Amino acid sequence: MNPVKKKDFFLLFFYLFLIFFFSKKKKEIKQVKKKISLLFWF
Known part of the structure; x- marks a missing residue:
């Protein structure tokens, strides 16, 4: 898993x-x- 994605999560x-x-x-x-669900799809 990408460290950046881990941090974002x-x-x-x-x-x-x-x-x-x-x-x-x-x-x-x-x-x-x-709002968060919208962020997820970005």
């Missing part, structure tokens, strides 16, 4: 953790999930 995981940690509303989490 770690950052994405960390980003998700922060979002779930700070988000209190389920609607916000759903919107964020949509």
Whole structure:
């Protein structure tokens, strides 16, 4: 596995953790999930 991809995956995981940690509303989490899914397809 490419080290760069590994790093990106770690950052994405960390980003998700922060979002779930700070988000209190389920609607916000759903919107964020949509944004992240868009990033995945880029």
